[in-house]
Amino acid sequence: MAAASFKEITDLYAEERSCYKDLAAQLGTRIQDRLDERGLEVIVQWRAKTVQSFAKKALRKGYTDPLMEIGDKAGVRVIVHFEADIPIVRTVVGDLCTIVREESKRDALARDQLGYLGLHLDVRADDAALEAVDRDRLRGLGAEVQIHTKAQSAWAVVSHELLYKSPQELSVEIQRGITRLVALVELFDGEIARFRQAIEDDPDFQEMIVLEPLDDEIVRFSARRPDRALSAIVVPPLVRLHDRPADKVYPEVLKPFIDDHDDQIQGLYDAYRDDDRANPLLFQPEALLIFERLEHNPDRLRAAWPVDRLPLELVESLATIWGVEL
Amino acid sequence: MNLGTFFIDAVIVHDVPRRRAGTTADQVVLSEVVSDIDQELKNFFRERMIRSLGRQAYEVERDPNETSPVPDRVAAIVSDGNALVAESQEIAKHLWTCQTGVNPAGLLIVCTGTVDNAAAVGILKLEREDAIRVEQTDQNGAKTFSIAHLRDLMLGKNTRVFKASLFAVPGGAADTIDGLVSDDQRGYDPHSEVAQFFLCRFLGCKLKTANDVATKAFFEVSQEFINTRVDDDATKARYEVALLAQMNAPTATVTPKAFADDHLDVDHRKPYRDFLAERGAPFAAFDKDPRLVSNRISQMTLATHSGIRISGTSDAIHERVSVNPNGAKEPVIEVRDQLKRVQGGRG
Numbered sequence: 001m002a003a004a005s006f007k008e009i010t011d012l013y014a015e016e017r018s019c020y021k022d023l024a025a026q027l028g029t030r031i032q033d034r035l036d037e038r039g040l041e042v043i044v045q046w047r048a049k050t051v052q053s054f055a056k057k058a059l060r061k062g063y064t065d066p067l068m069e070i071g072d073k074a075g076v077r078v079i080v081h082f083e084a085d086i087p088i089v090r091t092v093v094g095d096l097c098t099i100v101r102e103e104s105k106r107d108a109l110a111r112d113q114l115g116y117l118g119l120h121l122d123v124r125a126d127d128a129a130l131e132a133v134d135r136d137r138l139r140g141l142g143a144e145v146q147i148h149t150k151a152q153s154a155w156a157v158v159s160h161e162l163l164y165k166s167p168q169e170l171s172v173e174i175q176r177g178i179t180r181l182v183a184l185v186e187l188f189d190g191e192i193a194r195f196r197q198a199i200e201d202d203p204d205f206q207e208m209i210v211l212e213p214l215d216d217e218i219v220r221f222s223a224r225r226p227d228r229a230l231s232a233i234v235v236p237p238l239v240r241l242h243d244r245p246a247d248k249v250y251p252e253v254l255k256p257f258i259d260d261h262d263d264q265i266q267g268l269y270d271a272y273r274d275d276d277r278a279n280p281l282l283f284q285p286e287a288l289l290i291f292e293r294l295e296h297n298p299d300r301l302r303a304a305w306p307v308d309r310l311p312l313e314l315v316e317s318l319a320t321i322w323g324v325e326l
Numbered sequence: 327m328n329l330g331t332f333f334i335d336a337v338i339v340h341d342v343p344r345r346r347a348g349t350t351a352d353q354v355v356l357s358e359v360v361s362d363i364d365q366e367l368k369n370f371f372r373e374r375m376i377r378s379l380g381r382q383a384y385e386v387e388r389d390p391n392e393t394s395p396v397p398d399r400v401a402a403i404v405s406d407g408n409a410l411v412a413e414s415q416e417i418a419k420h421l422w423t424c425q426t427g428v429n430p431a432g433l434l435i436v437c438t439g440t441v442d443n444a445a446a447v448g449i450l451k452l453e454r455e456d457a458i459r460v461e462q463t464d465q466n467g468a469k470t471f472s473i474a475h476l477r478d479l480m481l482g483k484n485t486r487v488f489k490a491s492l493f494a495v496p497g498g499a500a501d502t503i504d505g506l507v508s509d510d511q512r513g514y515d516p517h518s519e520v521a522q523f524f525l526c527r528f529l530g531c532k533l534k535t536a537n538d539v540a541t542k543a544f545f546e547v548s549q550e551f552i553n554t555r556v557d558d559d560a561t562k563a564r565y566e567v568a569l570l571a572q573m574n575a576p577t578a579t580v581t582p583k584a585f586a587d588d589h590l591d592v593d594h595r596k597p598y599r600d601f602l603a604e605r606g607a608p609f610a611a612f613d614k615d616p617r618l619v620s621n622r623i624s625q626m627t628l629a630t631h632s633g634i635r636i637s638g639t640s641d642a643i644h645e646r647v648s649v650n651p652n653g654a655k656e657p658v659i660e661v662r663d664q665l666k667r668v669q670g671g672r673g
Contacts, residue, residue: 263443264328264330264331267331267333268330271333271365271368271369271372272365272369274365274366275365275366275369276366277366277369277370278369296596297596298596299586299587299592299593299595299596300592300593300596303592317373320373320376320377320380321330321373321376322330323328323329323330323331323332323376323380324329324330324380325377325380325381325583
């Protein structure tokens with residue numbers, strides 16, 4: 001690459017960089033929004049390559065047309081909790097962009113090889129990913145989307161730092177150390193996936209789904225952190241009292257109930273927040289499940305109470321607090 | 327009244343001794359300030375009152391024929407929370423005045439608070455053994471009672487009867503007083519002399535619904551529920567027998583919730599409660615007065631689709647007649663009895 005043309009190219013990228021910056025921000029935001037709608041918890045980061053970084057990569061790789069050949073001028077990284085979430089993110093990215101090239105780093109490795117993992121997508125943003133006012137300016141520009149687990153992301157960041165500061169040829173000892181670390185990343189994600197599957201296979205797993213929104217509600221009312229192990233005793237049999245799928249119980253039953261009784265519930269927690277002798281279940285998310293059943297079907301609540309695990313007087317006391325007799 | 331919305335703000339306690347000949351209202355040991363009470367004790371009293379009122383309470387209203395000053399005092403406290411000390415002292419003196427020697431000594435507890443987001447007044451009488459004295463304490467030079475001590479008394483065995491009432495005054499004036507009254511004494515009969523004393527002479531109130539009307543409504547609506555909302559024939563017969571047994575039982579009080587808990591299947595209880603409410607029949611306890619339905623509760627009749635009728639006392643039906651016995655697949659009504667006579671016509 002001639003020096004003059006290199007300067008011209010880096011100057012040109014410097015002029016265009018704001019477009020890539022906007023592209024990365026809009027694409028990252030849209031991906032985040034879509035994943036939020038699906039209830040998938042992720043971390044989304046984005047950036048436009050700095051001019052310095054662009055120039056160094058062009059020199060390091062010996063590109064003849066770096067503006068075309070460098071695909072990650074706009075970059076978005078999506079970090080998921082579980083490997084099983086990666087295909088969901090890939091689908092969302094596919095809805096927003098045209099995927100030009102897809103590379104699963106694991107698939108690219110031989111069976112006996114360990115190395116960088118994750119999914120990389122070279123994309124061109126479609127209109128769905130862009131603000132209406134920017135579509136003409138940004139449509140068709142390329143970007144790179146990386147999808148990693150947290151372990152893969154940690155490895156990617158650290159290894160990037162290490163390799164840049166290392167001589168061309170790493171010693172065998174260092175190479176073996178790196179291999180061990182990469183194996184650890186793969187092992188970590190594999191074990192997490194295994195544990196998750198085991199948890200999901202628990203017969204009470206579906207019922208416990210209701211706890212996630214209820215935890216937020218109870219923290220809002222009581223400002224106390226609930227005890228999950230206690231909830232595990234009470235929640236499954238109470239969720240089964242509702243003749244509907246467990247994931248519908250909160251949106252279709254509990255949320256409307258809480259909205260309708262917001263003042264009464266808040267009044268209760270205001271009165272009991274500093275009461276050290278209060279019923280311990282009051283500060284658990286299942287209290288809201290119990291209040292709803294007390295209001296709508298106390299008899300089945302009583303019949304379903306797990307008396308072999310928790311004394312009946314606990315739910316009777318909650319009934320008193322709610323103002324009814326069980 | 328939604329008792330779940332009931333919260334206590336302030337409490338005052340007066341000690342009302344047994345009235346003995348030759349004594350005056352000076353015997354009443356009055357508090358001069360409200361009691362020092364923390365949130366935990368407020369909640370303790372709140373729950374104690376809800377348990378009492380939620381279990382077996384009667385809906386009451388002012389009785390214009392009674393001369394008790396309590397409704398006016400309650401209205402005064404509701405309109406001015408600062409009036410609690412003075413007005414509650416007058417209520418305590420009135421309690422002593424209308425007692426006779428048979429009424430045991432007790433602690434009168436008057437509290438202010440809210441129910442259904444409106445000001446409310448609770449009046450409780452905690453009857454105690456004469457020998458148990460509650461010491462007054464000094465609070466910045468003013469006499470009062472320790473609520474913590476009172477809680478210990480309530481948890482202990484030295485107190486016998488807990489009478490509770492909770493009033494709201496939706497219209498502001500004493501005539502609009504709206505309340506619930508209960509008594510922890512089992513088999514409480516609001517027409518008994520003791521109850522008349524507390525409800526009528528002391529509180530100046532009467533039941534909102536006449537007992538004969540409440541009894542008739544309970545019986546008719548329950549029967550309608552059984553005939554229109556219960557599908558299974560055997561269950562229908564079982565419920566009807568239970569209803570008639572309830573109506574003929576020697577108990578003075580009917581508690582529809584207890585009836586549902588004791589006799590209805592779990593899945594029928596909530597629809598039954600809703601049905602009673604929908605038709606305006608009582609779900610709260612009421613004093614049984616069957617005079618308006620007496621001719622219909624002594625006999626029970628089973629009528630079939632083909633026009634056959636089986637009649638008898640509910641006891642005889644219960645003992646001799648089975649509907650779909652042993653889970654029969656085909657509809658079966660079995661009568662285990664000896665034929666006495668046969669005749670033409672309707673018999």
